Amino acid sequence: MRIGVDLLGSDSSPELLLEAVEELDVVAELVTFGPDRFEEITTDDHPLLALRRKRDASIPSAMRALRDGDIDAFVSLGNTGALVASAAFTLPMLPGVDRPGLLTTLPTLSGSLAVLDVGANISLKPRQYLQFARLGAAYQQCTADIRHPRVGLLNIGTERIKGTRGIRDAHELLHSSDLSFVGNVEGRDAFTGDIDVLVTDGFSGNIFLKTAEGISMFILNHLREAFGDAVTPQVEEVLGDLNRHFNYAEYPGALVAGVDGVVVKCHGFSSKQAIQNGIRGAIRLVETNLIDRIKSALSPSM
Amino acid sequence: MRIGVDLLGSDSSPELLLEAVEELDVVAELVTFGPDRFEEITTDDHPLLALRRKRDASIPSAMRALRDGDIDAFVSLGNTGALVASAAFTLPMLPGVDRPGLLTTLPTLSGSLAVLDVGANISLKPRQYLQFARLGAAYQQCTADIRHPRVGLLNIGTERIKGTRGIRDAHELLHSSDLSFVGNVEGRDAFTGDIDVLVTDGFSGNIFLKTAEGISMFILNHLREAFGDAVTPQVEEVLGDLNRHFNYAEYPGALVAGVDGVVVKCHGFSSKQAIQNGIRGAIRLVETNLIDRIKSALSPSM
Numbered sequence: 001m002r003i004g005v006d007l008l009g010s011d012s013s014p015e016l017l018l019e020a021v022e023e024l025d026v027v028a029e030l031v032t033f034g035p036d037r038f039e040e041i042t043t044d045d046h047p048l049l050a051l052r053r054k055r056d057a058s059i060p061s062a063m064r065a066l067r068d069g070d071i072d073a074f075v076s077l078g079n080t081g082a083l084v085a086s087a088a089f090t091l092p093m094l095p096g097v098d099r100p101g102l103l104t105t106l107p108t109l110s111g112s113l114a115v116l117d118v119g120a121n122i123s124l125k126p127r128q129y130l131q132f133a134r135l136g137a138a139y140q141q142c143t144a145d146i147r148h149p150r151v152g153l154l155n156i157g158t159e160r161i162k163g164t165r166g167i168r169d170a171h172e173l174l175h176s177s178d179l180s181f182v183g184n185v186e187g188r189d190a191f192t193g194d195i196d197v198l199v200t201d202g203f204s205g206n207i208f209l210k211t212a213e214g215i216s217m218f219i220l221n222h223l224r225e226a227f228g229d230a231v232t233p234q235v236e237e238v239l240g241d242l243n244r245h246f247n248y249a250e251y252p253g254a255l256v257a258g259v260d261g262v263v264v265k266c267h268g269f270s271s272k273q274a275i276q277n278g279i280r281g282a283i284r285l286v287e288t289n290l291i292d293r294i295k296s297a298l299s300p301s302m
Numbered sequence: 303m304r305i306g307v308d309l310l311g312s313d314s315s316p317e318l319l320l321e322a323v324e325e326l327d328v329v330a331e332l333v334t335f336g337p338d339r340f341e342e343i344t345t346d347d348h349p350l351l352a353l354r355r356k357r358d359a360s361i362p363s364a365m366r367a368l369r370d371g372d373i374d375a376f377v378s379l380g381n382t383g384a385l386v387a388s389a390a391f392t393l394p395m396l397p398g399v400d401r402p403g404l405l406t407t408l409p410t411l412s413g414s415l416a417v418l419d420v421g422a423n424i425s426l427k428p429r430q431y432l433q434f435a436r437l438g439a440a441y442q443q444c445t446a447d448i449r450h451p452r453v454g455l456l457n458i459g460t461e462r463i464k465g466t467r468g469i470r471d472a473h474e475l476l477h478s479s480d481l482s483f484v485g486n487v488e489g490r491d492a493f494t495g496d497i498d499v500l501v502t503d504g505f506s507g508n509i510f511l512k513t514a515e516g517i518s519m520f521i522l523n524h525l526r527e528a529f530g531d532a533v534t535p536q537v538e539e540v541l542g543d544l545n546r547h548f549n550y551a552e553y554p555g556a557l558v559a560g561v562d563g564v565v566v567k568c569h570g571f572s573s574k575q576a577i578q579n580g581i582r583g584a585i586r587l588v589e590t591n592l593i594d595r596i597k598s599a600l601s602p603s604m
Contacts (some may be wrong), residue, residue, distance in 0.1 A: 156508040187513030206458040211489030218493040
């Protein structure tokens with residue numbers, strides 16, 4: 001297995017990221033895309049302009065390598081918009097999917113929640129909510145062994161009439177689909193474990209994700225400060241566990257979902273740890289044959 | 303001082319809410335709007351239709367009493383849409399404000415954050431973001447004694463080009479205003495204490511607020527479970543403090559901001575506690591002469 005790793009386009013230096021890659025002891029061969037051979041698309045670059053002007057940057061080059069089977073997955077800390085657009089231009093789309101979405105998972109009281117889109121598309125057509133619901137459900141079937149994943153639609157109230165016209169139309173489509181659709185879900189009910197997939201547009205989804213991160217970091221900091229030096233072994237254990245559960249900076253990042261290939265956008269907090277977690281996550285997705293399983297999960301119903 | 307209290311339109315019975323009102327020992331005279339004399343607008347009612355058909359329901363009746371000076375503030379657990387619309391129809395708007403927004407405050411690492419709109423308007427025109435920024439800044443000047451409140455725009459990235467067209471236009475307007483505008487703010491940076499006002503449309507703001515609530519409830523539950531029976535006095539103290547800080551169910555609720563009158567929408571979790579907190583909050587706002595101070599804060603710059 002060969003995993004492509006982007007050393008460019010993040011806040012961290014290519015040297016630091018290379019160090020992170022070299023520290024890792026994993027089953028896969030890691031193929032780096034660094035400054036020696038590739039141009040850089042920065043976070044400030046406009047995604048589409050950058051892809052047109054920098055055809056040999058690390059992102060589009062790696063995407064072609066993924067398409068051609070030279071690597072089995074691609075992991076990047078770089079420009080999210082460029083990563084998603086390049087995947088959409090270069091890789092085949094999965095059956096019945098118009099555009100890729102960013103999928104990430106969050107812990108809940110009883111398991112994990114797949115959320116998409118968390119930032120690829122500022123707005124969605126109603127049919128795209130349905131497509132993302134199918135993708136999220138297929139992802140949970142494959143990675144969490146949930147036979148009938150329960151799908152919720154992120155909204156500002158549980159009543160059917162809530163939200164914009166587009167969201168109400170999406171509600172109708174989801175309601176008449178073959179998915180286990182539980183209806184509208186508010187942010188505060190997303191973490192109870194009552195749903196497995198949360199569908200949303202990339203703007204609301206990004207707000208949802210980053211607010212969850214912000215509050216959990218805030219509470220963790222507050223707790224550490226409140227306990228101060230007087231941390232007993234029991235308190236230490238609870239805090240450590242809490243940190244593993246809720247420190248979203250330690251999560252493997254987001255999958256560019258809907259394309260025929262494993263493309264992982266790492267989380268940008270602590271870049272060294274982020275890229276290591278992203279690489280481990282990508283290896284797991286390749287090992288468990290995620291894309292083929294999603295394809296067959298999508299096929300009968302499309 | 304006379305505070306109007308709505309006993310109708312929530313999940314709790316009028317009897318329970320009346321009990322909550324009677325338990326309170328406050329300086330104000332509490333005037334209840336109950337089932338003996340008023341119709342009910344339910345949470346399932348369509349706000350505008352309900353206001354047209356139930357002219358003598360508790361919400362529009364109390365709003366007229368507020369306009370006529372028979373009460374000094376109105377507190378309700380009822381239908382948010384009807385409450386906002388009734389306020390907009392009945393009360394004068396504050397200078398330079400088109401439509402009311404829902405304003406709530408959240409704790410941050412160093413103080414409090416005023417967030418608006420958290421649910422009154424699904425979308426906003428660019429000029430309305432500026433109006434809400436002014437309202438939020440005036441609120442923080444009055445309630446938190448912050449001379450130059452720092453204003454952030456909720457967005458999915460800090461770069462100016464991020465977000466929808468409407469949000470980019472709002473960014474320009476805020477940038478060229480006389481406010482202390484710090485630019486785009488992501489959900490995860492809202493709680494650091496670097497801003498005093500967060501401006502957003504009612505859809506994104508509602509997702510922001512409810513996600514913050516959901517995550518904090520989730521973490522509090524997780525902590526209580528993790529410590530189990532082995533809670534030392536020190537742990538008990540830290541958890542109690544955390545609960546006071548982050549249990550948003552205990553917050554006084556949201557202000558219908560932008561109208562000439564104190565209208566408070568209570569938080570709907572624990573209704574008895576919610577309405578008591580809402581009443582205490584309304585009394586404070588009347589005592590500190592909030593509306594007049596907001597008016598004078600708005601006037602020089604409009």
